[in-house]
Amino acid sequence: MINSILDNDFYKFTMQHAVIKLFPKARAKYRFINRGEHMFPPGFASALQEAIAELAKLQLTNREKDFFATTCPYIDPTYFDFLQGYRYDPTEVRIEQNGGELHIAIEGYWYRTILWEVPIMSLICELYYELTSQVRQGDDEVAEKARQKIMRYKQLGITIAEFGTRRRHSYTAHRLVVQALQAAGEGTFIGTSNVHMAMLNQTKPIGTHAHEWFMFHAAKYGFKMANLLGLEHWSDVYRGDLGIALSDTYTTDVFFTQFDKKLTKLFDGVRHDSGDPLEFADKAIAHYQQNGIDPRSKTIIFSDGLDVEKVTRIAEYCRGRIGISFGIGTNFTNDVGLPPMNIVIKMVEAYPEEAHWTPVIKLSDKPGKHTGDENMIALAKQILEIP
The missing domain is CATH 3.20.140.10 (nicotinate phosphoribosyltransferase)
Structure with a gap:
């Protein structure tokens, strides 16, 4: 396993x-x-x-x-x-x-x-x-589903990472999916959140931090300082690498009030993980514009319960307004007929x-x-x- x-x-x-x-x-x-x-x-x-x-x-x-x-x-x-x-x-x-x-x-x-x-x-x-x-469905069917999905994403002209370790059907199904994505997704599939799968397929491990990083900071420093100090400490360790900030530990609205101009400039973008993705895109674009930053120079990573239809809707809404990429989990690794x-x-x-x-x-x-x-x-x- x-x-x-x-x-x-x-x-x-x-x-x-x-x-x-x-x-x-x-x-x-x-x-x-x-x-x-x-x-x-x-x-x-x-x-x-x-x-x-x-x-x-x-x-x-x-x-x-x-x-x-x-x-x-x-x-x-x-x-x-x-x-x-x-x-x-x-x-x-x-x-x-x-x-x-x-x-x-x-x-x-x-x-x-x-x-x-x-x-x-x-x-x-x-x-x-x-x-x-x-x-579950057979190996060929599981792999073919993944192949068809990445081909549809390729048609959208976007980039996709696989984020499905936590709720995968099984190790075997996960490996089949990543192999299919890597084989068919050149130029679209950019990596996986799973380091083992990244090594097996010679692709890039993708990710930065999770909600617990900010939850701990709230316990140590208080709710009003959690996002700001969480990101300050992250930048102290990684010095500009791993620059996607998770935005919804204490709601997006609170996050953007604490995401000051220094951090807004320093971080490459933000990750959306709950709530309406189109509303989030509007808020992120407005935040960058208010800070004198071209939103097209930044990226939103969308990662909340995505499938082909939802990704298509987001991509069409955001195209030309802000950089976008997608992390897809369960819809890749547990789409096996169960x-x-x-x-x-x-x-x-x-x-x-x-x-x-x-x-x-x-x-x-x-x-x-x-x-x-x-x-x-x-x-x-x-x-x-x-x-």
Whole structure:
């Protein structure tokens, strides 16, 4: 199911590198959220625990280390030495099953636990389909679907990255999809969020940071400083590389008030991950224009639940107004003739150095995607003056 420590999203490694440099004593807690209310079969927790125990055997090989270091020269060499010595510790993960309900909690130093989210979600999906005896379409059909999609994207004259590790049907389906995209998508397919798949297909790992980066900053510095200091610290580590800023941890409107002129000029663009994409495009364009910047010199990465129809609508709306690119996840890696799972694992508490356990939250542009402690959500809305 997972046979490489690099079978994970790139932004987990880039954040881990930054956490080691800036917050090595911070601790974190994560929790599994079953948005789709899937019912898990008897014995699922035991099977998942066994699969997680197997992850402890993974280690970075010399070949993987050479690929990663050569591809990402902006990451310190010391980090790759650290990663070669890193081992997953299954004692950081607690799993319980009550009937069809699954409960997962992760706790430990943030620099260690940050790598758990993506592989655990991948394992949950693959085991769920296997243990519920759901059979996907054949290899040829899965690959052909991906090929047809990338050909349609090629006709739009846009660039596409694959972002589907977390909710993929299986490792095999994921590999088939990336191979098909790479083979048919020259000039359109620009890479994958999965570092292992990038190495296998000699393409580029794509990503920057995730919501948890800003959620931790809110716990340490407060909601009003979370976006600004999160991006300042990111630029301190990467010095202009990895320059796409995630915009919706505390709503887009709040983000743009904290995305000051320095950061607006420094970062290459922004990522859209919730809410209406066309409204977001208008807000981003207006923000750049207000700061005397040609929006066409910047890029929006759209990554929220995309399919061919949605991408087409966004591309036609934005063409000639601002740079655009797209990160497509589940519609690539779990379009196999079965209903995809709707699950997430989110940071729920953070323990900054010399502080205490603090609930962390996310206020996306889609209210149904708010996550975290209800009292803290109410407090954040009050502080940030969100209706």
